[in-house]
Amino acid sequence: MTFHAKMSGYADPSLHAHGLYIGGAWKKGQGIPVLDPSTGSVLAEVADATVEDAMRAVDAAEAAASGWRATSPRQRSEILRRWFQLMTQHAEELATLIALENGKALPDARGEVAYAAEFFRWYAEEATRIPGEFRHTPSGSHNILVDHEPIGISVLITPWNFPAAMATRKIGPALAAGCTVILKPASETPLTAYAMARLGEEAGVPAGVVNVLTTTNPSGVTNAMLGDPRVRKLSFTGSTGVGRTLLAEAAKTVVSCSMELGGNAPFIVFDDADLEAALDGAMIAKMRNAGEACTAANRFYVQAGIHDAFVEGLTARMAALKIGPGYDPATQCGPMITKKAVQKINQLVMDAMELGASATTGGAPLAGTGYFYPPTVLQNVPVDAAIAHEEIFGPVAPVYKFESEEDAIRMANTTEYGLAAYIYSRDLKRAMRVGKGVETGMLGINRGLMSDPAAPFGGVKQSGLGREGGVTGILEFMEAKYYAVEF
Incomplete structure (x- = not known):
């Protein structure tokens, strides 16, 4: 019997191989083998999303968007807080799952889970502190009121090296801001993302607010979503080369982009x-x-x-x-x-x-x-x-x-x-x-x-655009709206 065959709870790879997570429901499928890099053996097989599946995910995100946007900051905060607590409760199982599909040593995996969970706690607090602004114009002709509104449906693309932390670093601020999301994790380490979706469901995330899909056709699926006018945000972590390609694609529909790219x-x-x-x-x-x-x-x-x-x-x-x-x-x-x-x-x-x-x-x-x-x-x-x-x-x-x-x-x-x-x-x-x-x-x-979740994470030159984490991270998922007000 292999080591992973003895796993139970959220550490069990087979629990997360039931299909795509769209609109709060699981669509069964297969086609992408997930390997244990320490042996090369197959841990599980996950569903392979098509372009049509991606469009269903956009539909689900749109259907949930107005309701989620209308929830109070406190409601969003409490759901994120419960998600943090559930991650903490199941920390050892999640760390074992990461060690299985990613290969990282257990101490590192435990550190990642703690770090990842902290983004939900941090943005549970930031959800209730979304900034606004009131000023008088220098001329005295009127008043300036600035509000921040959710940017809209957000596509989140995460890499394989931190399968929990890269997801929570994007999901946390997006949900706190009032956005619905479609998460596309790397096909090498998708099990952790599906485990996160299950925990989110348990935490009370409404159907369609978080959708997760895996695919062997990343460019086709991503380009289709970016080409849909309902999608207004792309947050990507990965190589600089892929980032350049995505920026060019997003430019066609002027989608707002946050990019965390390569380093040296x-x-x-x-x-x-x-x-x-x-x-x-x-x-x-x-x-x-x-x-x-x-x-x-x-x-x-x-x-x-x-x-x-x-x-x-x-x-x-x-x-x-x-x-x-x-x-x-x-x-x-x-x-x-x-x-x-x-x-x-x-x-x-x-x-x-x-x-x-x-x-x-x-x-x-x-x-x-x-x-x-x-x-x-x-x-x-x-x-x-x-x-x-x-x-x-x-x-x-x-x-x-x-x-x-x-x-x-x-x-x-x-x-x-x-x-x-x-x-x-x-x-x-x-x-x-x-x-x-x-x-x-x-x-x-x-x-x-x-x-650190409380610090702005990001680079200059060809290492990316924008910042994740910290007090600025939530603003990546918001648009400033200016009201010229005459009192």
Whole structure:
């Protein structure tokens, strides 16, 4: 008997393989196998939505829109709060399900569930604090009243690497704002999304307010929804390449877009940094979800005076990590999501080594079943290697040496991305000074983890448009309406 065959409750993959969730009902179907990346075996099979199914989801979202829009902020708040409580109640089951279909180690999966649930609690509170504005015109001719209204039906597209958190980070503010949604999760990890739909139903989300569909025809299904004039919002998390394509498609009907795209985060360590603290932060920033995160440290820039000690310490820590199935409680680094992902990581490493880099630990895929790549540290990496410019999305830490602040800033900015960056220094003035020079939307100073539901998450340059989370996140799902009022 396989491990997943023994699962029960929300952790049971078969519970979430009953079909598409549209209009509060389940439409049975099959066609998309969901694999356990630690073995390559099939966990379950989920329904494959057609364009017609997508249009039914838009119909359902439209049918529920006026009623949901008319609910009081307090009603929406209470439903989101109950959803948070249910996620917390079933946290271990959800974490196990994530570990099964995504492969991430259980400690990471538990952390994701807690983080994901917090978006429902945060936006349960923000639902009752939607801002407005009243001002007098400078001329005194009339008064300015500004209200914020729900933007409308929203299509939410989420990636496989954080199947719970990426969904709640979009659903939470959308529902708090008064919008109905259609969630299209990645076909690699759809079970968590369907589990979330069941919990939402239990929390009291009305039929049609949240719809979930999976498909092997993502472009056809998404383009059909974006082409429908009833759809007014697209919130997408994924690669920059796909984001560009979606922006072009959304432009045809002038759909409002929020985009959280690729990253290539620099991790800058100065000579005066606390070495152990920097190594602690490096392990968090690099190895959260085994490096399969858009905020993952992708390039380690270490000042010459501390470089060798940092490489030695990072190598020891990475080499000590236990590799195995995500659902094994002893695992610290789980498998990659697919065989293709392992091949891409290996290609980047091989390219760097051919150009002169060397691996102090790891450096080659593991033999056997499953999609495993070992934690790897590369030193003497040329700055023109592909790994210096492409998102790795795996447990590989390339280390580069720098001399001055100016060098660090210049090297950090040699990328089209600008999502996240990290700086370690005991000199806070220096860290802030360098931070101001780095082109990024988020910056961790002496910290390897920056994500927080109460903070605005997003990037600059080709890392995206708009922000998720924080007090601004709800405004992504609202339109400002100005009233010129004569009293």
